[in-house]
Amino acid sequence: MPVSTVEIPNRSLFRQPEVCEIAQVQPYVLRTWEAEFPDLGVAKTAGGPRVYRRSDVERVLHLKHLLFVEGLTLAGARKKLATESGEPVSDGPNDLDDLLGTDVRQRIASVKKGLKDLHVMLARQPQVASAAPEAPGVFELQEPPAPVEKKPARKKKKGES
Numbered sequence: 001m002p003v004s005t006v007e008i009p010n011r012s013l014f015r016q017p018e019v020c021e022i023a024q025v026q027p028y029v030l031r032t033w034e035a036e037f038p039d040l041g042v043a044k045t046a047g048g049p050r051v052y053r054r055s056d057v058e059r060v061l062h063l064k065h066l067l068f069v070e071g072l073t074l075a076g077a078r079k080k081l082a083t084e085s086g087e088p089v090s091d092g093p094n095d096l097d098d099l100l101g102t103d104v105r106q107r108i109a110s111v112k113k114g115l116k117d118l119h120v121m122l123a124r125q126p127q128v129a130s131a132a133p134e135a136p137g138v139f140e141l142q143e144p145p146a147p148v149e150k151k152p153a154r155k156k157k158k159g160e161s
Contacts, residue, residue, distance in 0.1 A: 006022060006023070006061055008022060008054060008057050008058065008061075009022075011054070012053065012054060013051045013053060014051065014052045014057055015049060015051060016030060016049065016050055016052070019052050019056070022057060022061075023057070023060045025064060030060065033060065033074075034050070036078065037059075037063070037078070037081075040052075040056055040059060040060070062081075063077055063081070066081075
């Protein structure tokens with residue numbers, strides 16, 4: 001783990017403010033990392049403050065390096081930590097292809113084409129249909145009528161009904 005210039009005091013347990021000071025992060029950042037990595041930190045008692053082992057402090061420093069120096073996201077850092085510890089990492093897209101079948105791309109392309117066709121159809125000018133007198137049930141397309149401009153209503157004065 002690249003814990004380069006940070007010195008960790010020679011103790012076995014640390015409180016949250018001490019970990020924040022060592023890692024130079026705000027408490028809300030540490031709480032966010034605890035939510036993403038539940039095994040980070042140990043609750044001293046049921047209602048007591050969280051305490052951190054020396055290995056937790058080292059992990060916080062490594063996590064900070066992955067996020068701030070290497071520019072990984074929390075998900076990327078989680079994957080990198082999992083591969084470093086030897087845990088198997090599943091690839092999401094392959095699992096999705098297995099769930100949906102092999103023709104997923106074809107179906108998505110078909111839906112995309114249908115949506116584009118629908119968009120083109122809806123983008124056309126609306127036309128009004130009127131019945132042709134020579135054949136019942138046959139309609140002829142006409143341009144829509146021009147909109148009628150309304151005059152603004154005149155305000156009533158006191159005493160008018």
